[in-house]
Amino acid sequence: MKRIIVVGNGMVGHHFIDQFIQQDKMAEVQITTFSEESRLAYDRVQLSAYFSGKTADDLMMTSPEYYDDNGVQYFVNDKVVSIDKAAKTVTTAQGRIESYDKLVLATGSYPFVPPIPGKDQDHCLVYRTIEDLEDITASAKESKVGVVVGGGLLGLEAANAIKQLGLETHVVEFAPRLMAVQVDDGGGKILRDKIAALGVNIHTEKNTKEIVKGETCRYRMNFADGSHVETDMIIFSAGIRPQDELARSFDLTLGERGGIQINDQCLTSDENIYAIGECALWQGRIFGLVAPGYQMAKVAVDQIVGSGDLAFTGADMSTKLKLLGVDVASIGDAHGNADGAQNYVFTNEADQVYKKLVISECGKKLLGAVMVGEAEDYGTWLQIYLNDMDIPGAPENMLVPPAEGGAVTMGVDALPDSAVICSCLDVTKGQICAAVQDGATSIGDIKTITKAGTGCGGCSALVTQVLNAELASMGVAVNTDLCEHFAYSRAELADIIRVKRIKTFEALITEFGAGHGCEVCRPTVANILASFWNDYILEDDHLGLQDVNDVYLGNMQKDGTYSVVPRIPAGEITPDKLIVLGEVAKKYGLYTKITGGLRIDLFGAQLHELPEIWAWLIREGFETGHAYGKSLRTVKSCVGSTWCRYGVQDSMSLAIDLENRYKGLRSPHKIKFGVSGCTRECAEAQGKDIGIIATEGGWGLYVCGNGGMRPRHADLFATDLDTDTLYKYIDRVLMFYIRTADRLQRTSVWLENLDGGLDYLKDVVINDKLDLNAELESAMAENIANYQCEWKTTIESPEKLLRFKHFINSEESDTAVQFVEVRDQIRPATPAERAGQIAVLEVS
Amino acid sequence: MITWTPIIEKEKLTPDAGVCALVNGKQVAIFFDRKTDKLFAIDNYCPASKANVLSRGLITSVKDVLTVSSPLYKEHFSLTTGECLEDEALSVPVYAVRITDGMVEVTA
Ligand SMILES: Cc1cc2nc3c(=O)[nH]c(=O)nc-3n(C[C@H](O)[C@H](O)[C@H](O)COP(=O)(O)OP(=O)(O)OC[C@H]3O[C@@H](n4cnc5c(N)ncnc54)[C@H](O)[C@@H]3O)c2cc1C
Ligand code: SF4
Ligand code: FES
Numbered sequence: 044m045k046r047i048i049v050v051g052n053g054m055v056g057h058h059f060i061d062q063f064i065q066q067d068k069m070a071e072v073q074i075t076t077f078s079e080e081s082r083l084a085y086d087r088v089q090l091s092a093y094f095s096g097k098t099a100d101d102l103m104m105t106s107p108e109y110y111d112d113n114g115v116q117y118f119v120n121d122k123v124v125s126i127d128k129a130a131k132t133v134t135t136a137q138g139r140i141e142s143y144d145k146l147v148l149a150t151g152s153y154p155f156v157p158p159i160p161g162k163d164q165d166h167c168l169v170y171r172t173i174e175d176l177e178d179i180t181a182s183a184k185e186s187k188v189g190v191v192v193g194g195g196l197l198g199l200e201a202a203n204a205i206k207q208l209g210l211e212t213h214v215v216e217f218a219p220r221l222m223a224v225q226v227d228d229g230g231g232k233i234l235r236d237k238i239a240a241l242g243v244n245i246h247t248e249k250n251t252k253e254i255v256k257g258e259t260c261r262y263r264m265n266f267a268d269g270s271h272v273e274t275d276m277i278i279f280s281a282g283i284r285p286q287d288e289l290a291r292s293f294d295l296t297l298g299e300r301g302g303i304q305i306n307d308q309c310l311t312s313d314e315n316i317y318a319i320g321e322c323a324l325w326q327g328r329i330f331g332l333v334a335p336g337y338q339m340a341k342v343a344v345d346q347i348v349g350s351g352d353l354a355f356t357g358a359d360m361s362t363k364l365k366l367l368g369v370d371v372a373s374i375g376d377a378h379g380n381a382d383g384a385q386n387y388v389f390t391n392e393a394d395q396v397y398k399k400l401v402i403s404e405c406g407k408k409l410l411g412a413v414m415v416g417e418a419e420d421y422g423t424w425l426q427i428y429l430n431d432m433d434i435p436g437a438p439e440n441m442l443v444p445p446a447e448g449g450a451v452t453m454g455v456d457a458l459p460d461s462a463v464i465c466s467c468l469d470v471t472k473g474q475i476c477a478a479v480q481d482g483a484t485s486i487g488d489i490k491t492i493t494k495a496g497t498g499c500g501g502c503s504a505l506v507t508q509v510l511n512a513e514l515a516s517m518g519v520a521v522n523t524d525l526c527e528h529f530a531y532s533r534a535e536l537a538d539i540i541r542v543k544r545i546k547t548f549e550a551l552i553t554e555f556g557a558g559h560g561c562e563v564c565r566p567t568v569a570n571i572l573a574s575f576w577n578d579y580i581l582e583d584d585h586l587g588l589q590d591v592n593d594v595y596l597g598n599m600q601k602d603g604t605y606s607v608v609p610r611i612p613a614g615e616i617t618p619d620k621l622i623v624l625g626e627v628a629k630k631y632g633l634y635t636k637i638t639g640g641l642r643i644d645l646f647g648a649q650l651h652e653l654p655e656i657w658a659w660l661i662r663e664g665f666e667t668g669h670a671y672g673k674s675l676r677t678v679k680s681c682v683g684s685t686w687c688r689y690g691v692q693d694s695m696s697l698a699i700d701l702e703n704r705y706k707g708l709r710s711p712h713k714i715k716f717g718v719s720g721c722t723r724e725c726a727e728a729q730g731k732d733i734g735i736i737a738t739e740g741g742w743g744l745y746v747c748g749n750g751g752m753r754p755r756h757a758d759l760f761a762t763d764l765d766t767d768t769l770y771k772y773i774d775r776v777l778m779f780y781i782r783t784a785d786r787l788q789r790t791s792v793w794l795e796n797l798d799g800g801l802d803y804l805k806d807v808v809i810n811d812k813l814d815l816n817a818e819l820e821s822a823m824a825e826n827i828a829n830y831q832c833e834w835k836t837t838i839e840s841p842e843k844l845l846r847f848k849h850f851i852n853s854e855e856s857d858t859a860v861q862f863v864e865v866r867d868q869i870r871p872a873t874p875a876e877r878a879g880q881i882a883v884l885e886v887s
Numbered sequence: 888m889i890t891w892t893p894i895i896e897k898e899k900l901t902p903d904a905g906v907c908a909l910v911n912g913k914q915v916a917i918f919f920d921r922k923t924d925k926l927f928a929i930d931n932y933c934p935a936s937k938a939n940v941l942s943r944g945l946i947t948s949v950k951d952v953l954t955v956s957s958p959l960y961k962e963h964f965s966l967t968t969g970e971c972l973e974d975e976a977l978s979v980p981v982y983a984v985r986i987t988d989g990m991v992e993v994t995a
Contacts, residue, residue: 527950559922559948562956566945587903587921591943591958594904599958603938845899849939850914851906852894857914857939859932874937 045347048133048143049076050123050289055320055336056149057084057105062344064113071348074115075141077133079122080172083107088333088498093176094204096729096756102173126293128313145315145347148303149340150286152321152331156279157192161254166261166276170201171283179278183208186275188260190214192251194221198280199366202243205278206367207759209722209738213244213272215264217281220247225362225373229388230415233397237369237416240395242763246272285322285329298324307354309343317343330358333498334466341469359429359466363414363421370418375428376401376411384410389442391416400424400438407433422505430462455508464505467498472509479513486510507798525786526563529556533711533786537571541782541822546576547584566590567786570673573709574781575822577829579836581843592671595847596833597653600646602860602871605653607633607645608670609660610706613680613698613718614641623663627656634868640677640715642668647869649856651848657834666706667834673787674709675716678702679727683720683737690720692737697766698726701735704770707830708823710777711784711793715750729757732790733773738762742769746776746804749791758794758801761809771820775808778819891985891992897926898989905955907931907942910995915982916942917991918955918966927966928984928993929955934977935962941979 049056056076063069078084085102093102110117122136132142154169156162166182169175179201183189189205191198194216206212214221220231221238239245250267257263260273285302296304296312302324309317320336321329330336335358345353363372379386383404390397394416401411409428414421420441427434434441435457458464460473470493478492486507490496496503524530529552531539536551545551548568552560560568569588573580580589581596592598597605609624624643628635631652633645648656657667669675678701681687683694698718708714717728718735727750728734734745740763748757761772784793797803806812837843849857861877862869894908894917902921907914914931931939936959944955947963949972954963963972964979971977982995 528948558951559920559946559953561947561949562945562961565947583901586901587946589945591945594943599940599943601936601938601959603940603943603959842899846901846904846906849907850909851917853909855909859939 044071044073045144046073046142047075047145047147047347048141049074049147049149050133051149051151051286051320051322052076052078052080052084052117052119053149053151053320054084054087054104054333055151055340056147058337059147059149059319059340059343060110060115061105062340063348064115066344066348068344068348069114075143076115076117077121077123077135078117078119080174081120082173083110083117083119085173087171090170090173090176091200091204093173094180094207095759099173123289126289126316128293128316131315143315145317146313147343148289148311148316148318148322149320149336150289150322152283152285152329154279155282155284157251157281159251159254161262162277162279164254164262167254168276168278170197170204170278170280176204179204179276180208182276183210186210186261188213188274189276189278190264190272190274191278191280193280193282194218194245194247195224195280195282196222196362196364196366197283198278199238201278201280202238203367205276206241206243207762210276211244212242213246213274214238215249215251215266215272216245216247217250218247221245222371225377225413226371226415227378227399227413229390229399230371230397230413233390233392233395233415234366234369234371237395238367241367241369243367283321283331285324287322290318290322298327302329305339305355307342307356308346308351309339309355310346317346319343325355325357328357330360332358332360332362334358334469335360337467337498338469361425361428363418363425370414370416372412372414372418372421374412374421374425375409377413379411381410385438387438387442398442400441402434402438406438409434422502422508426458426462426464426505430459432457455505455512458509464509465493465495465498465502467502468494468496470495475506475509476513479510479517483510484514504799525567526561528552528558528560528564531555533567533571534783536568537574537782540568540571541575546572546578548572548588549584560588562590563786566593569593570709570711573674574826577707577709577826577831579831580833581837590673595650595653596667596671596837597648598671600871603857604646604860604871605648605650606670607648607653607656607660608638608642608668609665610668610702611642612702612706613678613695615695615699620663620665623660623665627659631656632862632869634870641679642677644670647862647871649849649860651854651856654838654844654847658838661832661835661838666832669707669833672707672709673712674707675702675705675714678716678718679731680718681720681725683718687720689723690737691739692720692742694718694720694726694735694737697735697742701773704827705773705777707833708777708826710781712787712789714777714790730754731757733757733776735769741765744769744772746801747790747794749789751789755791755795760801760805771816772808774823775816775819776804778822779804779807779815782819889983889994891987891994893987894991894993896989897986897991900991903946905942905944905946907939908993910982910993913995914939915993915995916955917984917993918942918946920946920953920966923953926984926986926991927953928982928995929964929966929969930979930982932979933957933959933962933964934979935971935974936960 084104123133124136125134134140154171189210190213191202192215194214202214252265257273261275263273265271287303290303303318305318305323311318319339342353342355361374379401385402387400396416399413462472474493496506565588628645633647636644678698680694680698684690715731716733717726717731719726719728720737730748730750734757736743742764743762744760745757746760749755861872863872892910900919905918916931918927931941933941944958947956953966956963969979969981984993
């Protein structure tokens with residue numbers, strides 16, 4: 044058995060270890076890993092997601108249990124400080140000595156901080172680890188202005204982060220443009236304009252001379268050209284340096300400018316020591332991306348326990364990312380350095396889009412590309428580049444599709460089986476197709492079987508295309524029929540009902556369905572009808588369709604009694620109304636509880652009591668809370684700027700307004716809102732379908748969050764909105780959800796299944812990609828105009844009240860309903876208690 | 888001798904929904920299916936959820952068998968035989984129902 048020590052448990056170190064586990068090779072080795080950090084490997088690529096709500100736990104790539112289960116020995120908070128190459132041992136800071144047969148250095152890199160006087164003060168930070176992010180968050184709480192030094196990829200990510208934390212944000216860059224490595228002059232200009240338009244201040248060609256005490260802020264940064272900027276905090280993101288300290292101290296060959304030199308087998312100058320990931324230098328190059336590191340890990344594993352045939356042959360450094368919401372992509376030779384290369388450039392200043400193709404002298408091959416502002420074609424172009432394919436048609440038509448004859452597209456069919464679709468996990472088109480042949484039918488299946496798409500996620504669009512193309516070629520049609528009575532999906536039925544203006548279930552099933560209907564299609568259709576037309580749900584035509592709770596406008600409890608839930612918009616209630624609730628509950632002997640949604644539920648009402656209770660409540664100014672419906676439930680709010688000393692906007696008024704605007708809106712599933720008065724987020728808005736967080740500049744909108752069974756953090760949708768725009772966006776998002784979601788699909792799952800995801804939703808709602816917004820808004824306006832308190836309508840119609848009795852032909856009540864007292868309130872008697880073995884309360 | 892108990896005028900029934908009647912101390916769930924214009928009567932007690940609630944369930948057809956789905960946990964009971972489609976061990980009594988001069992009558 045070989046003893047292997049892995050120094051560093053970062054992304055690549057973990058991937059290396061995981062290869063043994065995945066390949067069932069753990070019996071041949073004894074692995075020990077040391078991490079200088081306080082936790083095991085986490086997803087550094089997704090680090091910035093920490094600021095949009097991901098926790099450290101969410102980012103973890105492994106766990107102590109996983110390592111324990113698979114027999115991996117690990118030590119966190121323990122740095123390896125020396126290597127004895129002759130004795131083949133390492134020593135750690137805590138004094139542990141371990142021996143190895145093979146040593147693997149996966150020590151990554153560290154942020155470079157330029158030697159500027161004043162750089163070591165408090166609130167001067169870097170951006171690399173979870174601890175760094177915690178420091179940044181803490182510092183932001185005491186700061187108003189933040190500067191990021193460095194306008195590269197990571198610098199812009201850091202700028203995004205502090206902007207999200209609510210700071211006035213500046214980027215200081217030494218070079219004349221942003222992202223100088225990946226983007227050319229033309230692209231850099233558009234990128235700069237776009238980012239400046241988002242309210243980030245950009246200072247290029249600035250050489251910071253010193254950091255001194257400031258006048259309006261904590262610090263002042265003086266630049267070589269005599270100008271300065273004042274700031275409370277600074278993040279240095281001026282590049283990374285390979286962590287080669289160990290190799291340097293213990294005589295492994297390094298590159299001239301650092302980096303542990305490796306050969307094609309990932310071996311260092313010592314035959315028992317490998318180096319992989321960002322610390323390794325191959326043919327004079329460091330690879331600052333995770334995919335090449337993963338390839339090195341694979342090679343090293345193969346060297347230690349495999350055939351030894353694999354070799355590292357360099358890696359493609361093409362990237363696509365979203366920086367502050369701006370799409371940026373770079374492929375191959377972005378600067379057009381090759382001999383005879385010809386550039387084709389497209390600039391659209393109005394829409395702020397820049398694209399450049401670098402084409403070979405022969406005019407057939409793609410050598411490189413830059414895209415800013417729009418990067419939809421990235422996947423296709425990358426494949427053409429990586430597979431050395433001929434470009435389809437004339438280069439200019441790739442940039443701007445000709446008016447006649449449609450766009451020059453290249454379906455995934457054209458790709459060879461060897462094309463690498465997911466570069467993070469090195470998965471080819473052939474592997475994905477094979478998985479489909481073996482029965483995979485969803486993107487989830489593909490992820491589980493091939494692991495494609497589980498890294499940076501950048502390939503998911505392409506993976507889906509390959510999946511769908513393969514399914515189509517196998518003749519598999521996915522059955523989305525609602526039930527045996529309708530050969531349509533919920534979204535299709537919604538379209539039919541809307542376009543044909545169908546108003547009843549009878550009309551729909553006669554023309555578009557078959558049979559009687561069931562408890563799947565009937566409530567679904569009732570719900571769609573209510574979403575669009577908002578008629579009274581207990582009309583004769585609709586009543587027989589409604590779900591159990593809707594028929595009696597209350598939630599049926601386990602003993603057949605109901606709960607009564609009046610609306611208390613945003614949880615604000617006067618003492619007088621509070622007293623009314625108490626009196627009602629006391630009179631009818633109801634169990635009373637305050638819910639998580641800031642309202643009060645009264646349990647144990649019998650059918651015949653409901654009309655009297657509601658008549659009383661309505662007289663006192665209450666309305667139905669729709670707790671029984673698939674509809675808007677509650678808008679949870681904090682008091683905001685009216686009372687709270689931190690509040691920056693009046694979250695209370697907004698929440699009440701929102702609740703009144705959308706109350707009664709029926710939707711595929713229940714909808715919850717949250718509104719917080721500042722970024723402290725006391726209302727937990729990011730766990731809601733629609734979440735709103737106040738900022739100095741207006742409102743930040745978050746969408747598609749969820750608590751409940753499968754919690755999901757809401758995604759940031761737009762920032763600094765004024766109230767009108769906020770309402771418009773919410774109108775559109777909700778109506779689009781109502782139109783396109785599946786039956787009983789929460790917004791979270793809907794978004795996850797929406798083709799194109801969050802970006803697509805933004806495109807529809809913000810950019811009106813489908814030319815639909817006017818329609819969505821007017822549909823919402825129609826729904827709002829038709830709002831009624833269903834209980835008010837019901838108590839005013841005597842014939843409807845007939846049904847609110849246990850017996851249609853008698854005034855008696857159900858003798859089986861019996862209660863037991865617990866903590867001075869009632870609860871339903873159990874069957875044993877009812878059978879008389881245990882005493883129960885008499886009820887009237 | 889069979890005695891028929893008059894319950895309610897048929898025109899007062901809501902189509903495609905159920906009501907509960909008290910007949911000789913028994914709780915009877917009566918359903919009116921509009922499409923076939925037929926009436927059905929079964930016991931109101933749901934043996935699965937142990938509550939008197941079947942009249943408040945949704946009328947549904949499961950592969951041509953007309954059933955009521957119990958409101959609490961959604962078991963299906965045949966409106967004609969009283970059998971539970973999910974659990975052979977469970978069933979509910981079925982009662983006779985007819986219309987005389989526009990009046991719904993049951994025996995139980
Ligand atoms: C904000 C951010 C965004 C990024 N975005 C992307 C992206 O979009 N796409 C992409 O491909 N890449 C991205 N990267 C780069 C990517 O994270 C790295 O390429 C990857 O993490 C490299 O993995 P590694 O294991 O080599 O190094 P690391 O993940 O840095 O792990 C090295 C570990 O070794 C530990 N260590 C070092 N020395 C010792 C020692 N002597 N003893 C014990 N432990 C030690 C370190 O503390 C560290 O935990 C991003 C990086 C950052 C910071
Ligand atoms: S989120 Fe919390 S801190 Fe901020 S305004 Fe509301 S209650 Fe105050
Ligand atoms: S390319 Fe990163 S997950 Fe597939």
